[in-house]
Amino acid sequence: MTPRILASLVVLLAIVAAALFGWGGVGGPHRGVELSIVSGSENRPLGALVQDWARQEGAEVSMTWLGSVDIAREIEKGTAGAHDAVWPAHSMWIEFGDAQRVVKHDRSILRSPVALGLRRSIAERLGWIGRDDVTVQDIAAAAESGAFRLAMTSASQSNSGASAYIGFLYAFAGDPDLLTLDHLADPQVRARATDLFASVDRSSGSSGWLGEAFVAHPDRFDAMINYESVLIDTNRALVTAGREPLHVIYPANGLAVADSPLGYVEKGDASREAAFLSLQAHLLSPPVQAELFASGRRAGLLGLSTTDAPPAVWNADWGLDPAREIAPVPTPARDVIREALRLYQTALRKPSFTVWVLDVSGSMEGVPLTALKQAMGLVLDPERAALLLLDPAPGDVTVVIPFSSAPGPARRIDGADGAALRSLLAEVEALKAGGATDLYAALGAALAVLEAAERDGSLDGRLPAIIALTDGASDETGRTALLDRLQASAVGRDTPIHAIAIGKADERQLSELNDRTVGRLFRADDDIAGALRGARGYN
Template identity: 40%
Template sequence: MRRLLRQGFAAVLLSAFGACAGPQLDFVIASGSENRTLEPIVQDFCRARRVICRFDYQGSLDIGLALSNEPPAFDAVWPANAIWIELFDRDKRVRDLTPIARSPVILGLRRSKAEALGWIGRPVATSDIVEAVRDKNVSYLASSATQSNSGAGAYLAMLSAALGSPDAITLADLRTPGMQDTVKTLLSGTARTAGSSAWLADLYFKSLEGGTAYDGMWNYEAVLAETNAELKRRGAEPLYAIYPSDGVAAANSPLGFVDRGKGVPARNFFDALQKHLLSAEIQTRLVALGRRPAVGEARGAVPDPSWNYDPSRLVALIRMPEPTVVRAALDLYQEALRRPSLTVYCLDFSGSMGGPGEDELKKAMRFVLSHEEASRVLVQNGPADRIAVIPFDSRVRGVTRGSGSTADAPALIRAVESNDATGGTNIYACAKAGLQEIRDTPDTGRYLPAIVLMTDGRSENYQQDFLDAWRNAGADIPVFGVTFGDADKTQLDTLADATRARVFDGRTSLQEAFRAVRGYN
């Protein structure tokens, strides 16, 4: 009897210890940035299961590419659309990829702009948008079609509308006469681009804070709802929702499992999480957050006629093409149809870059300037792009110019590789030279300009001198920073904030940092 009592007491102790013990599983989810507002729902579930859940927010392309790593650094993927998994998951690592919620990619325009165009309270076709762009009556923000799903969705819908067919796009369709001109016109209306739908919304807010406003942006219906909620809080003008009558693409936010050897606990947790997110209770909560449910109508959604928002309305959806067609369409976008870029690369060759830093920089630039290498991850330049390479230390060493054509790439690469690391650091002298380079480029207005400033050190401080020159230029020229080594991120952050840009961390991989910045230009 005493033995039984002792065993029972021990069992109670073990049970109590287990209940008080910390989390037994660490679970990483590679997620699109549009899911940030959904993370609290997942974290509540994780805490209830005593699991540490970490979100690794990445672009849609990044999630697909990361599946080639051995082993992957995450236990689940939650991209905006399954096409990015289909394109890059060659080893079929992702299992049970299942849609969780839907959100169409639509155009949000400042209400005053929509009124001026006569688009309030009536159907708007893609042809209406083409006409407005052609007449220079509208421009917009849009994420990169090759780096972000919202950009890809807007672009594929443009292709479908230009073809005027309800069928899925084929490889032959991409060569249809007149189609490319129509889509090129639509993409020429892009005022700024980005590699993330969430950052695109941040860019819109930054422009307001700076005293100007973009006409609008292509983004998810759900992101526009979040944006308008914040605009209302600020007392600012809302974005009016334009649902192109000839079809839109929609994100379906699929959640899939990646087995990286954590065994049954990880698999069981994933199954439970997926089931939880698809439950009636959570689907209702997702609708309240501006999403459409994975299946069926958005019952209980609250429309807002003031900006034409109604997630329960039926929208015409395009049929998604086969993965091979999507890949061909994205190459066509990158090389021929998007608004061409005008990029100045300011490259730090100061003495502290000697050795591994210099080698890494040269390798990264060979990658970004080589059509064959860059095309593997959809960041290749096109013949219409313009590029300037400016190596610097405490002074500007010279400028080498070229196009994005394969013929110009060797000279641009030689201009990088002919440099050795020596001297001090003055990032502002190079940035100012880059600004002048952009201003001196003929027909500057047809390009998306940017300065990419890569440094590993702390610069002599001529910041105000550069910012005065930037303001006097009167143009929307972002200065993106790429850090390396012990770079003073504060200086780069200040330039990025002032010019509505961002800073990329190149300390782990300069090549990956340069690839990421290409999605923003």
């Protein structure tokens, strides 16, 4: 019996049962029960499956989408947290945050290995097609030699990056049974990780966005480390667009797997717990697991065979192997995870060169400017930044350019000195609103800073980015000149412009800049701090 037929029979039986016993909708067995789930954005495609169960059972389920670090922070609150269940991308975030041991019944809903997606032509040139013995060390050596441009997400802001990073550490430590603090203190392990991250050409705060950017700008990328499921989705889009697909390389060592655990937060409510267990059982049922498998996620596959794998999804020519045994590295202890993430953010990652372009025009008067100043404290105050794993590193360069009718003077801080960064924050906090809005002139000033850094060598070995925050439509007098300059300048072509839109910002203008530079638009709405944090996570 095929998965499709099996799924149809289950649905038919459910309909018959509902008709005979009055189940479903408002009359379901869990009617009136409310469940609040905080989940990683990786699970957004599964939201419809959750709501299908809710309608059938008469329950009400609300989903809140947060990043991995924020989910861990929510778990840290214990029973005082706002949610009944947690669904991060990886069990390490439960281990990271659950000091009070309030999460129970956690079970993996699906699995997605974190692998290397590499242009097939490059994989052929490297002799990696058809091999299952390519190691993390091989990947690192090829990337460091310039064989391909490597993109990946931030290990401190995205689960795919964090999972890959933990796998790297295992590989560089000699594949121990369990990663320890002693391994993290090993100078050779640190040096190998630093060398690998130095070869990263593009950083991102989102696995899904990175895949979309690869499709939209295939000329800017050669390879990315990402979820197997994202690599599948990326390849399907690339092939549809007539582009070269990626070949998937599963590292022979240091392999990380996102296990997507769904767990219940014990608060003493038996009806909620029963509803949670029913939802979990639904997601683990053979029909739903078959649906997940058909979408490119590895599942339990009870009663299913990999011969049922749809070839349009699990395409063997792409290097995909659903029958391959997946043996992920173990999740380290909480203190090791914490130290590994701190070490990445403060010492191992590729340093950043970030230019903040801040709108202080008249329309920013009052609440918007106050919120901007508070939000900048999250990245310029080292103590507050550390709480969000946004710590500055000694190699970082931070530049702030305020603007209104014209750009103000650029203020630059090199390194992670707390006093210097707090001094810069004090200058931001002293800014006054006034004047019109000329974003294009301000971006020209930001580009000039980066071009000067390229000439004096201070841009070397750093990831550049411009992060612009604005609340209004810009004067377009300088638009064409800036776009031409971005195209003509090597620095302009290689520097993403991420934009934070608040109030009446012209998203058409901002999206054009994002598209030209492979940047992302963040809509702040009432949460400027959240948008600013998100943008910072991309560099």
